[in-house]
């Protein structure tokens with residue numbers, strides 16, 4: 001038989017009173033309480049190479065990051081691409097997304113964008129073609145474009161922020177939406193600010209050594 | 213690689229090919245006296261990259277897709293290849309080798325099953341941040357994606373269990389890719405990397421000689437922490453009345469044990485370690501409380517539960533250490549030192565994050581420390597806990613042998629610098645608890661992944677890395693069965709290692725949990741059908757021993773140790789013995805059980 005070890009039983013021990021939150025934060029008035037999740041945009045400048053998308057998406061699923069959308073596209077530099085992620089996480093969760101992304105080899109630079117970043121999403125939606133005039137009017141209202149109009153279907157493109165796209169989809173619902181395709185958000189930092197640090201560096205490098 | 217880069221290399225290829233053909237005879241003549249390396253194909257470039265990196269040993273198993281690389285090794289005198297019996301063994305051997313040398317251990321396998329067999333070992337190295345580089349053969353690039361014979365998407369399979377991996381698609385650059393993978397495995401927070409080598413790339417002609425291992429661009433490794441953050445942390449520590457140091461595996465990997473010891477001694481701060489941190493602080497020192505966590509000492513767990521400031525260095529706050537997060541060091545401000553920024557506040561919030569190299573940041577803290585914390589009472593409290601929760605066990609003559617006794621007996625017989633490796637289970641915990649570790653890199657085990665079968669191949673890797681040190685593998689009967697084929701390797705190589713099976717005729721750790729949490733329903737956990745390990749050892753050409761009685765333990769262990777070559781001691785222990793203390797999963801560290809009725 002296993003004898004076990006000697007010593008005071010658990011009930012006989014002094015146990016500390018303090019506690020941590022499920023995020024591992026000491027519950028102490030000066031620390032504040034729980035972290036609420038918030039929606040934010042993360043921009044990553046990456047090497048344009050095969051496998052980079054699967055590395056990023058693999059990381060997101062493996063770490064169970066709460067992701068709303070992910071877009072990829074080329075940049076002015078043929079060697080790099082930009083990935084824009086919209087995530088909904090608490091502040092420590094957002095830091096995790098950033099630091100874990102930064103560890104991936106093809107990822108050059110990562111930044112959480114400010115609230116004032118310029119962001120856009122595009123939706124293409126296809127509705128039944130019975131009421132072309134009304135479809136046209138709603139499209140105008142949302143500053144959209146008719147991409148294709150036939151006797152049975154009309155396809156429309158709307159661009160805007162997430163809220164506008166959601167509203168437009170609601171408005172088109174009356175025509176019976178047959179199909180829909182949304183791109184997810186893409187974004188840049190506003191004004192003179194660089195979207196990621198690497199871009200700033202890159203720009204400085206190219207401007208400081210122009211004719212060598 | 214981007215298009216841009218390959219275009220550049222294609223150009224180079226054209227130019228260099230022309231030059232070589234015109235000067236070929238001269239090259240051949242001067243080969244003997246000139247040291248300038250030359251290569252003729254991708255495989256030779258791979259080998260040249262390993263040579264540049266200073267690699268001395270490789271562990272692997274041959275196979276179709278990797279044959280060109282083996283062929284390039286054929287004439288290579290500087291590199292010793294250790295043929296293993298199974299690729300998992302190759303990965304574990306490379307892992308232990310990497311830990312002991314501080315340089316990536318190299319393992320090799322063919323495509324398909326060879327690569328998938330390696331995967332467990334890579335996942336193990338990934339969890340424990342051990343430096344390993346794997347080279348896997350792959351079907352020719354033209355066949356990739358066609359489900360060719362022995363084709364597996366190795367890069368896809370191993371992506372989540374490597375620090376980074378590469379598909380080498382160009383003979384011209386393959387050597388440099390191997391160099392980069394090598395550098396990456398070693399630098400910063402170490403980890404496994406893998407280079408997948410399609411056969412047409414290794415067979416492909418090239419004369420492009422790789423340079424020295426170079427880290428990829430954009431991956432700066434932080435060395436020192438920000439000065440103001442260090443000062444704030446030092447102030448918090450100086451002001452604490454119940455300060456504690458938690459020394460993790462990062463202290464061993466970062467060669468910071470010396471700095472840590474000086475720091476703890478100067479400021480008289482008690483030290484607990486994590487399991488991977490075992491040996492980073494000498495366990496026989498009065499400030500040592502040994503290791504904390506699920507099966508850690510009662511005093512370590514009491515100290516970690518009651519401290520008011522925890523200086524945690526090189527640890528990722530694994531759940532087996534913390535127990536339930538809500539009750540982990542619940543009153544402590546945490547100073548977290550780590551070289552990997554993504555570890556900061558991943559599991560436990562860091563009040564003072566210090567990102568940098570362990571040794572450098574300890575030096576920074578040392579310089580910033582004001583007064584020693586006034587922790588006189590706290591140190592006394594820690595001593596009181598040491599006395600209250602002794603790691604003692606009874607050895608009644610009329611009962612079967614206690615495993616703890618076997619561990620202590622071997623510790624007494626071996627020098628201080630002996631290396632212990634283990635499988636996974638109860639035996640691993642006893643080996644960690646009852647052996648006194650006084651230096652880093654004496655304890656080599658599978659922590660994060662908990663891989664049964666790690667012990668024997670790790671002992672092989674350890675002995676190859678440190679031929680002058682004693683190597684002892686404590687194994688379970690279940691764990692040893694998983695990789696016992698590697699005994700053939702130890703025999704062939706004449707490796708003087710001692711395997712001690714703490715044989716409870718069960719996969720005991722599972723049996724312990726069944727007894728405690730599953731109403732003693734011992735489903736699939738009793739192994740009375742196990743082989744006679746002593747006879748089996750002899751069949752492999754090793755020396756076999758069996759021991760059942762206390763009085764025979766010291767002599768048997770001594771005989772096994774004395775034997776010049778691999779030996780296996782099958783020690784039949786009390787099959788009902790359990791591991792204590794024990795914090796139940798997700799439980800409160802301060803409520804560790806000392807026996808089953810307390811769980």
Ligand SMILES: Cc1ncc(C[n+]2csc(CCOP(=O)(O)OP(=O)(O)O)c2C)c(N)n1
Pocket residue numbers: 635636637638639640662663664665687688689690691692714716718719720721722
């Ligand atoms: C590869 C693998 N399979 C299963 C497990 C689950 N497991 C953890 S401990 C353990 C028992 C190990 O038995 P043994 O090696 O005989 O050691 P003991 O606990 O008896 O000392 C098992 C099955 C594991 N850790 N690794």
